[in-house]
Each structure stands twice: as C-alpha cells, then as structure tokens.
Amino acid sequence: MLAGKHILLIIGGGIAAFKSLDLIRRLRERGAVVTPVLTRAGEEFVTPLSVSALAGSKVFRDLFDLGDEAEMGHIQLSRVADLVVVAPATADLMAKMAAGLANDLASTLLLATDTPVMIVPAMNVRMWEHAATQRNLATLIADGIAVVGPNKGDMACGEHGPGRMSEPLEIVAAIEAKLSDGPLKGKRILVTSGPTHEPIDPVRYIANRSSGAQGTAVARALAALGAHVVFVTGPADVPPPEGVEIIRVETAQQMQDAVGTALPVDAAIFAAAVADWRVSSASERKLKKTKDGLPVLEFAENPDILHGVSQMKTGRPALVVGFAAETNDVIENATAKRLRKGCDWIVANDVSPATGIMGGAENAVTVISEAGTEEWPRMSKDQVAQKLAARIADSITQ
Missing domain, CATH: 3.40.50.1950 (Flavin prenyltransferase-like)
Known part of the structure; x- marks a missing residue:
C-alpha cells in the first residue's frame, strides 16, 4: 500500500x-x-x-x-x-x-x-x-x-x-x-467503544458486560475505508484497532470530555456501553463491612453523550449513530431511544443471555432510521462492522 x-x-x-x-x-x-x-x-x-x-x-x-x-x-x-x-x-x-x-x-x-x-x-x-x-x-x-x-x-x-x-x-x-484511497479518505469519524467503569471506592466500580468488540470492529472497518478515526474507548476486553487515534478513558464523564475534544467530526458512532448512573460521592477509601449493616450508595445520573451530540445546534456531525443493547421489546425500545436522543440511526441488538451476543463473536442487529427498520442476519461482528461502515460511507459521501 x-x-x-x-x-x-x-x-x-x-x-x-x-x-x-x-x-x-x-x-x-x-x-x-x-x-x-x-x-x-x-x-x-x-x-x-x-x-x-x-x-x-x-x-x-x-x-x-x-x-x-x-x-x-x-x-x-x-x-x-x-x-x-x-x-x-x-x-x-x-x-x-x-x-x-x-x-x-x-x-x-x-x-x-x-x-x-x-x-x-x-x-x-x-x-x-x-x-x-x-x-x-x-x-x-x-x-x-x-x-x-x-x-x-x-x-x-x-x-x-x-x-x-x-x-x-x-x-x-x-x-x-x-x-489509502478508500471512499472515506479525508473524513474524520468519531467512534466510542467499550464499557465505562464508575468508581464506588478505590477498588470497586460499577460496570457492564460490554467487551468493546463491536465498537473496535466498527473503528477498524472505517479506517480500512480511509477515514481518520478517533477511537474513544473505555476499559475494553479486546485490544484497540491499529491505524486509529486512540483516546482511553475510564468513566462516563471522561468519555464525554474526550468526545468534546474530538469534535468536530464528519460522523459520530456511539457504540460504547456507557453506564447510566454513577455513585454520586465515591469513597476515597475502601468501604469496610461494619456491624451497622450494608453501606448506602447514593447514585447520580451520568451525562447523556449521545443526546448531547445529537442535539448540537452548531457543528453537529452530518451523521450521528447510536447503539441500543436491549433484552426485551428490542425494536420498540430502540425506536423510542432514537426519537428521544435525536440521533439519525440506532443500531439495535438483543443482548439477553440466551443470544450469547454480549461478549461473543457474533451479532444480529437492526438498523433503525427515519426511513424505517432494516434487520440484518446474524453474522460476525467484523461483518456487521464492514456492512455498517459501507452504509456510513454511502451516507456522508453523497
């Protein structure tokens, strides 16, 4: 090359x-x-x-x-x-x-x-x-x-x-x-990936089961099409892709800050599984068992990064794509999420335990947009990423 x-x-x-x-x-x-x-x-x-x-x-x-x-x-x-x-x-x-x-x-x-x-x-x-x-x-x-x-x-x-x-x-x-001379040459695209870890104390945190595999595959596929990819990743199980700009974060607030630094971009793909809540006042010392019973944890809502970028008045990316990992009523919940957030597309999938998708090598997604829903067959996460990258290229290079 x-x-x-x-x-x-x-x-x-x-x-x-x-x-x-x-x-x-x-x-x-x-x-x-x-x-x-x-x-x-x-x-x-x-x-x-x-x-x-x-x-x-x-x-x-x-x-x-x-x-x-x-x-x-x-x-x-x-x-x-x-x-x-x-x-x-x-x-x-x-x-x-x-x-x-x-x-x-x-x-x-x-x-x-x-x-x-x-x-x-x-x-x-x-x-x-x-x-x-x-x-x-x-x-x-x-x-x-x-x-x-x-x-x-x-x-x-x-x-x-x-x-x-x-x-x-x-x-x-x-x-x-x-x-490279791919269709996305000259385009700058943001991809978020992985979970976030919200500290409870210095040794404990709130997290989810996201491996970061799908977001990593999306970033790799976009880079292969010539895009300059800014890859903002939480503490994922998989290594980050080569050939992209990597920003590592731990918490939702750090991810929001990194996204703000990365803007402006031509497209933003929010594949990260960001924790909805955090402990409002994380302890600076390890919490200990006491005779007084269980500790009381007070929660605060984390920033809604997808909503914030989708609703930007100036400098909004031409295409904003969110992901919805659901365990029930997948299409209904994901459609409602797209309208609530204001993003252009939602990539929805069923991550209930029986599917084996969360942390697995395959995915089955439905792409939801203003034009309707498009259900894709189950395939490897790399294949999902390549198909999605091609759709993104078609959308932002027309």
Whole structure:
C-alpha cells in the first residue's frame, strides 16, 4: 500500500526517538521513500548516521544549510511528500505547530507545507495532561492534523500513564489508512467503544458486560475505508484497532470530555456501553463491612453523550449513530431511544443471555432510521462492522 509513497519524517527530541529508527525500517519494508529531518534535540537521542543508514537518504538538520537553501530547500522538502509525519512529536514541537512558529528547520517545514500532517506525541504524562498541551492538541486537531496515540504505560522517567509513543507498527497502520484511497479518505469519524467503569471506592466500580468488540470492529472497518478515526474507548476486553487515534478513558464523564475534544467530526458512532448512573460521592477509601449493616450508595445520573451530540445546534456531525443493547421489546425500545436522543440511526441488538451476543463473536442487529427498520442476519461482528461502515460511507459521501 505504501509502495512509492514519499514520507517526510521529522524526528523530535525524546527517549522515544529510538522508535523512529524501527519506524523507518518498517516504512521502507513496505516500499515507502523516507526523507528524514532530525531536530537538534533529536540528535541527542539518535545519530544522523544511524538515521541516514536506515533511510538510505540524506538527513536534513539545518534551516540555514547553504547548499540546501540555495534552491529554497525547506519549501521543496515540505511539499514533495505525500505525508509529513512527526514522530516523536514533543510538547515543544506541538506548541510550535499550534502557535505557527518557525524558528528551526522542522517548524519551518511544518508551517510551509500544504501536505497532510500526522503527529505521534510522546512525552511525560504530566506534560501530556497539562492544560497547555491539551489546548495545543485541540488546536492541531481543529487544523486538520492527524494524531496517533499516545499510549498508556511505563515511561523512562519512572512514571506511568498516557504519553508513551505509539509502536512503529501502529504508526505504519495509521499512515497506510491516511494514504489509502478508500471512499472515506479525508473524513474524520468519531467512534466510542467499550464499557465505562464508575468508581464506588478505590477498588470497586460499577460496570457492564460490554467487551468493546463491536465498537473496535466498527473503528477498524472505517479506517480500512480511509477515514481518520478517533477511537474513544473505555476499559475494553479486546485490544484497540491499529491505524486509529486512540483516546482511553475510564468513566462516563471522561468519555464525554474526550468526545468534546474530538469534535468536530464528519460522523459520530456511539457504540460504547456507557453506564447510566454513577455513585454520586465515591469513597476515597475502601468501604469496610461494619456491624451497622450494608453501606448506602447514593447514585447520580451520568451525562447523556449521545443526546448531547445529537442535539448540537452548531457543528453537529452530518451523521450521528447510536447503539441500543436491549433484552426485551428490542425494536420498540430502540425506536423510542432514537426519537428521544435525536440521533439519525440506532443500531439495535438483543443482548439477553440466551443470544450469547454480549461478549461473543457474533451479532444480529437492526438498523433503525427515519426511513424505517432494516434487520440484518446474524453474522460476525467484523461483518456487521464492514456492512455498517459501507452504509456510513454511502451516507456522508453523497
């Protein structure tokens, strides 16, 4: 898929820069032409010689290189590529991009380009979660920049959380999806998936039996059609798909915040099984058995994410799709839900225990819209996802 594609790879400074070496190798295995740009900070972690050897190409480093700039080399570099990839994208590089600064070769290339840009963030968890970085991220997304990761895990600094650079094969899959010529190329689609966990105390929570398999399959099918997929997932049983922008959450409130950050999008697919209620005041300490009897839990209603997006006055996605997992009166309940929420389609299914659908590999759904109901035969969740993705493509590309 990447044969003959020209990737301009900007390597920022950070311990994650070592992954860029494997990324170059993986891209070239697939036939891509890689032109590397190494920042001054990047040189502290990987050498120009190692980058050049793997890329089979000159490494560009200096904005004021007389030989390169005699023909306005930075302009040419920024425009001959099919895709500009920044990996790792540090907090500093993201801030420069968001502010439109151009004080070195990398930032000048990024400001001078009309080529699609993809960033792969990598930084300390506190830097990633800082309000300034999140503002910059929202600005870059609004500017049309594709984002891959970051992942959650242990970091070189000894901390744990979101901020790890995505793995090279994840990045390659995202690049392939970005450069594919499918019907959804250029479309940005939000998919929510998995359950939410609502804490009772530090060790207990309220949840449901959703595995996240159907939402994951939908995201994968949309990416295969060329869409840039923002995948907001609760703590699912299945791994997230490759080639999508992943945002991991735990609670319904976190999911609502992530959805707000992801907007605007061309379509929003709400496959997550969001808990309807949460404990209004979760205990900061583990609840203990006492002689006074059972603890009393007071509940509060969680935000209705599907309703909120469906009712947006401005910036509403062209297509909003909800899911309805029912155990009885499936069509009646799902039809009422579509009208109550205001979404365009509802994908309804029967998840009563006898069906084996909740947590299983197959699904049997009915798509409900203003035009009526369409019952699909039982099939694998991947097949359901592919059929739904094709319907979505038809709807938003007409």
